Amino acid sequence: MKILVVDDEENILQVIKAYLEKNNYIVYKADTGRGAIHLFENLQPDLIVLDLMLPDMTGEEVCRMVRKSSNVPILMLTAKSSEDDMVNGLMIGADDYITKPFSPRELLARVISLLRRTNQREQGNMSLLSYAQGCLTMDLERYEVRIHEEPVSLTHMEFKLLEILAKHPKRVFSRLELVNLTQGDTFEGFERTIDVHIKNIRQKIGDDPKHPVFIGTVFGVGYKFLVSPDEK
Numbered sequence: 001m002k003i004l005v006v007d008d009e010e011n012i013l014q015v016i017k018a019y020l021e022k023n024n025y026i027v028y029k030a031d032t033g034r035g036a037i038h039l040f041e042n043l044q045p046d047l048i049v050l051d052l053m054l055p056d057m058t059g060e061e062v063c064r065m066v067r068k069s070s071n072v073p074i075l076m077l078t079a080k081s082s083e084d085d086m087v088n089g090l091m092i093g094a095d096d097y098i099t100k101p102f103s104p105r106e107l108l109a110r111v112i113s114l115l116r117r118t119n120q121r122e123q124g125n126m127s128l129l130s131y132a133q134g135c136l137t138m139d140l141e142r143y144e145v146r147i148h149e150e151p152v153s154l155t156h157m158e159f160k161l162l163e164i165l166a167k168h169p170k171r172v173f174s175r176l177e178l179v180n181l182t183q184g185d186t187f188e189g190f191e192r193t194i195d196v197h198i199k200n201i202r203q204k205i206g207d208d209p210k211h212p213v214f215i216g217t218v219f220g221v222g223y224k225f226l227v228s229p230d231e232k
Contacts, residue, residue: 007051019104033057067093073114165225174222
């Protein structure tokens with residue numbers, strides 16, 4: 001599998017490249033945002049490791065440009081460790097994040113986890129989920145979500161969250177449960193990441209949190225899917 005690593009620190013690029021290649025990944029490097037966009041468009045990598053601090057443009061700008069045409073998994077790499085910075089990265093479309101300094105083993109684990117979820121989507125069954133008389137549909141094999149027949153672009157994490165909730169209508173999931181189901185129980189991060197992803201999903205499917213049709217908030221606990229699937 002092809003991985004694009006974007007960072008302006010050559011020593012970090014070399015460490016990540018060597019460790020990933022040791023684990024049989026094909027790695028391409030970029031040290032600028034423009035270089036990253038060029039490689040992305042020409043190589044179509046399976047995953048991007050993206051630093052937020054780049055010399056010519058921000059990682060956020062690169063992420064937004066990638067998201068205009070692709071749902072490729074993006075692992076955000078940053079020296080910023082505050083929750084607000086993490087939330088901002090997830091809001092613009094990153095799937096996961098890791099802060100510097102990090103161990104190569106942890107980065108590899110995040111990469112494997114993201115790629116595994118992608119592969120599960122690609123190898124999924126023919127299930128087509130439909131809700132509210134076809135208002136919302138999910139094609140689990142083609143990795144597609146539609147609202148009123150119009151396609152909706154979700155990140156891998158957003159799709160996984162929506163799938164978990166939609167497959168278990170009326171069941172309340174705590175934020176911690178959703179973290180474990182999407183990231184694994186070894187993930188050490190903020191449960192607030194779930195709130196960010198849910199907010200993104202709601203915006204994309206047009207679900208007003210004050211008057212929700214699909215995703216309801218259970219205050220102090222988590223979230224639940226409000227409607228049962230359409231009868232086939």
